[in-house]
Amino acid sequence: MSKRYLLLEDGTIYEGRAFGAEINDYVGEVVFQTGMTGYQETLSDPSYCGQMVVMTYPLIGNYGINRDDFETVRPALKALIVKEAENYPSNFRSEMSISQFLSQKGVPGIEGIDTRSLVKKIRRSGTMKGILIDDLANLDQVIDYVKQTALPKDQVSQVSAAKPYVVPGRGLRVVLVDYGMKHGILRELTERGCHITVVPYDTTADEVMQLQPDGIMLSNGPGDPKDVLQGIDLVEDLLGKVPIFGICLGHQLISLACGANTERLKFGHRGANHPVKVIETGEAWMTSQNHGYTVSTESIEHTKLKVTHQAINDGSVEGVEHESLPIFSVQFHPESSPGPSDANVLFDHFLNMMKENKLGGVTSCQKEQIFVGS
Numbered sequence: 001m002s003k004r005y006l007l008l009e010d011g012t013i014y015e016g017r018a019f020g021a022e023i024n025d026y027v028g029e030v031v032f033q034t035g036m037t038g039y040q041e042t043l044s045d046p047s048y049c050g051q052m053v054v055m056t057y058p059l060i061g062n063y064g065i066n067r068d069d070f071e072t073v074r075p076a077l078k079a080l081i082v083k084e085a086e087n088y089p090s091n092f093r094s095e096m097s098i099s100q101f102l103s104q105k106g107v108p109g110i111e112g113i114d115t116r117s118l119v120k121k122i123r124r125s126g127t128m129k130g131i132l133i134d135d136l137a138n139l140d141q142v143i144d145y146v147k148q149t150a151l152p153k154d155q156v157s158q159v160s161a162a163k164p165y166v167v168p169g170r171g172l173r174v175v176l177v178d179y180g181m182k183h184g185i186l187r188e189l190t191e192r193g194c195h196i197t198v199v200p201y202d203t204t205a206d207e208v209m210q211l212q213p214d215g216i217m218l219s220n221g222p223g224d225p226k227d228v229l230q231g232i233d234l235v236e237d238l239l240g241k242v243p244i245f246g247i248c249l250g251h252q253l254i255s256l257a258c259g260a261n262t263e264r265l266k267f268g269h270r271g272a273n274h275p276v277k278v279i280e281t282g283e284a285w286m287t288s289q290n291h292g293y294t295v296s297t298e299s300i301e302h303t304k305l306k307v308t309h310q311a312i313n314d315g316s317v318e319g320v321e322h323e324s325l326p327i328f329s330v331q332f333h334p335e336s337s338p339g340p341s342d343a344n345v346l347f348d349h350f351l352n353m354m355k356e357n358k359l360g361g362v363t364s365c366q367k368e369q370i371f372v373g374s
């Protein structure tokens with residue numbers, strides 16, 4: 001296999017071997033993911049749009065790529081960085097190796113580098129930009145190029161649905177705003193019988209309300225939430241009209257629309273084993289996470305939001321709810337995919353919220369009768 005190098009903006013060079021697609025001159029943010037399994041879901045999570053993902057688990061690809069575990073059809077990440085990529089996967093569901101998959105989808109990979117030292121570096125210095133190169137010619141110019149290239153601000157428009165579409169069901173009507181949605185969210189709502197209309201990120205509140213939703217779900221998605229102005233406007237216009245549940249980017253948009261602030265984390269939370277405290281019960285949930293930004297704790301004090309979940313590792317905000325309106329959101333991923341399903345109950349909470357809101361003053365006994373089987 002031919003040589004390939006990862007070059008960071010501070011000039012550090014990691015030598016490894018090429019796999020997957022040919023390189024291009026893409027400059028991405030180098031981030032690390034700590035899941036021990038679930039690489040296929042990570043590869044296909046649109047929230048990694050524009051990023052170069054380092055897997056901390058040393059062997060990636062051992063159970064291959066299968067038909068079922070995709071979170072979207074087109075991977076949005078720009079490179080995969082691993083210690084060892086397995087070329088001979090062994091699993092009854094496997095249809096191809098990770099290298100074949102990445103080649104097909106145009107995503108370059110680099111293997112054989114010391115991912116431990118790379119992750120330590122990112123943890124010390126914070127996430128950095130990087131580039132993959134196949135030779136070391138003109139290094140100074142390449143470093144300048146990496147430094148000068150700004151990270152894109154339009155990732156959501158790259159990964160959002162281009163047109164609305166319907167996933168029919170006989171239950172509650174949900175409008176799901178797609179900022180780069182993981183299909184796990186769709187699966188959770190479909191399992192609960194919802195009739196879902198997925199709409200693009202720039203859909204207006206009037207267009208959403210014409211669909212007569214019982215509730216609105218705001219998906220995860222890539223990039224800085226402050227760049228997604230249509231999303232912030234949409235939540236502002238929808239406040240108080242109908243129940244809203246936000247996940248990850250959706251949570252950040254709700255927080256911004258309610259007057260809180262977001263900030264960049266030094267190196268983010270990406271993995272399938274992030275413990276979160278549920279403030280109300282004191283429980284700890286193990287959660288799946290993938291975010292580089294967070295809602296800042298102090299900024300929440302001046303809003304009508306209250307913190308419902310908190311990261312146990314660093315104390316950052318992991319969930320909020322509105323003090324009077326049926327609106328709540330979480331920074332982590334209750335749809336897991338990959339990872340534990342401790343937080344799955346939040347989808348039931350959303351359904352209950354929609355039912356309560358729809359029924360207004362109806363007694364709980366009548367509600368039982370109306371929703372039998374829903």
Ligand SMILES: NC(=O)CC[C@H](N)C(=O)O
Nearest residue numbers: 220221223248249292293
């Ligand atoms: N998974 C997500 O929705 C990520 C949200 C946002 N792009 C962040 O990095 O914080």
